[in-house]
Amino acid sequence: xxxxxxxxxDLYRHTGKVSLLLICxxxxxxxxxFKYTFxxxxxxxxxxxxxxxxxxxxxxxxxxxQIQIPVKTQIGxxxxxxxxxxxxxxxxAVIGLNCNLSQFTTIGSNHGKAAVIGNNVYIGPNVCLVxxxxxxxxxxxxxxxxxxxxxxSNMTAVGNPARLILNKEPGRYILNTI
Numbered sequence: 001x002x003x004x005x006x007x008x009x010d011l012y013r014h015t016g017k018v019s020l021l022l023i024c025x026x027x028x029x030x031x032x033x034f035k036y037t038f039x040x041x042x043x044x045x046x047x048x049x050x051x052x053x054x055x056x057x058x059x060x061x062x063x064x065x066q067i068q069i070p071v072k073t074q075i076g077x078x079x080x081x082x083x084x085x086x087x088x089x090x091x092x093a094v095i096g097l098n099c100n101l102s103q104f105t106t107i108g109s110n111h112g113k114a115a116v117i118g119n120n121v122y123i124g125p126n127v128c129l130v131x132x133x134x135x136x137x138x139x140x141x142x143x144x145x146x147x148x149x150x151x152x153s154n155m156t157a158v159g160n161p162a163r164l165i166l167n168k169e170p171g172r173y174i175l176n177t178i
Contacts, residue, residue, distance in 0.1 A: 001077060003041040003042050003044055003045050004041075005077065006041045006075075006077050007023070007037075007038055007041050007042070009077030009078045009097070010034060010037045010038070010041070010077065010078060010079055010080070011023060011026065011034060012078065013078045013079070013080045013098065014026060014031065014033065014034050014080070023038075026038075032065055032081075032083075032084035032085070033080060033081040033082070033083075033084040035061065035084075036058075036061050036062075036065060036067055036069075036081060036084055037079050037081065039054050039057040039058045039061060040054075040058055040069060040071065040075075041054075042054035042057075043055045043058045043071040044071060044072075055071065058071060065084055065085050065086075066085055066086045066087075067081070067084065067085065067086070067087045068087065068088045068089065069087065069089045070089070070090075070091035072091055073089055073090075073091050073093055073094075073095070074093075074094045074095065075095045075099075076095060076096045076097035076098070076099070076119065077097050077098070078097050078098035078099070079095065079099060079101070080098075080099070080100045080101070081100075081101050082100055082101065082102040082103060082125070083102065083103040083125075084103075085103045085104075086103050086104045086105075087101055087103070087104075087105050087106075088105070088106045088107070088108065089101075089105075089106075089107045089108075089114075090107055090108050090109045090114035091114075092109060092112065092113050092114045093107045093109075093114040093115050093116075093117070093129075094115075094116045094117065095117045096117055096118045096119035096120070096121065096137070097119045097120070098119060098120045099117055099119070099120070099121045099122075099123070100121070100122045100123060101123050102123060102124050102125040102126075102127070102143075103125050103126075104125050104126040104127075105123055105125070105126070105127050105128075105129075106127070106128045106129070107129045108128070108129070108130065108131075109130075109131050109132065110131070111131065112132075113131070113132040114129070114131070114132065115129040115131075115132065115133045115134070115135060115147075116132070116133075116134045116135070117129075117135045118134075118135055118136045118137035118138070118139065118153065119137045119138070120137055120138045121135055121136075121137070121138070121139050121140070121141070122139075122140045122141065123135075123141045124140075124141055124142050124143035124144070124145070125143045125144075126143055126144045127141050127142075127143070127144065127145050127146075127147070128145075128146045128147065129141075129147045130146065130147065130148050131148070133147050133148065133149060133150050133151070134150045134151070135147070135150070135151045136150075136151060136152045136153030136154065136155065137153045137154070138153055138154045139151045139152070139153060139154065139155050139156070139157070140155075140156040140157070141156075141157050141158075141162070142156060142157065142158035142159070142162075143158075144158075144159075144160065145157055145158050145159060145160065145162040146159075146160040146161050146162060147161075147162040148161050148162070149161075149162070151164065152164075
């Protein structure tokens with residue numbers, strides 16, 4: 001996708017609407033999450049001048065908000081950074097569309113490949129995703145979880161180390177452990 005299409009998708013996650021006025025309003029009214037993602041997306045522009053300016057702004061906001069998301073990280077449309085502070089993401093991570101990343105989240109790797117996160121995933125505050133785990137679509141990762149194993153789609157993982165709990169399917173609940 002083009003950077004501006006990604007920006008529109010991110011804006012829609014924040015406001016439920018898309019317009020040039022809303023882009024300006026969210027950039028200048030201190031919507032930290034949108035401001036950061038705006039410059040992150042533009043840092044991949046094909047235009048040299050825009051890319052240079054965006055990389056400078058991205059670097060400035062990374063220091064200001066204590067967010068480290070490398071420009072080359074693969075992130076789908078509709079990214080939402082809750083509270084937009086203290087995020088660390090490895091450049092090899094892959095993040096699907098419409099994902100929420102809360103404050104103090106770390107997606108890291110010591111041995112090369114980081115996590116692959118599916119679509120429509122919510123990651124709570126103070127979560128660590130360690131190494132090459134796969135997080136399925138519509139999964140929820142609870143606050144403070146340390147995920148060291150895969151989380152299937154439509155499941156909730158909590159705790160340290162994370163375990164799966166209460167998969168709600170129509171008419172029944174299932175308690176699983178990782």
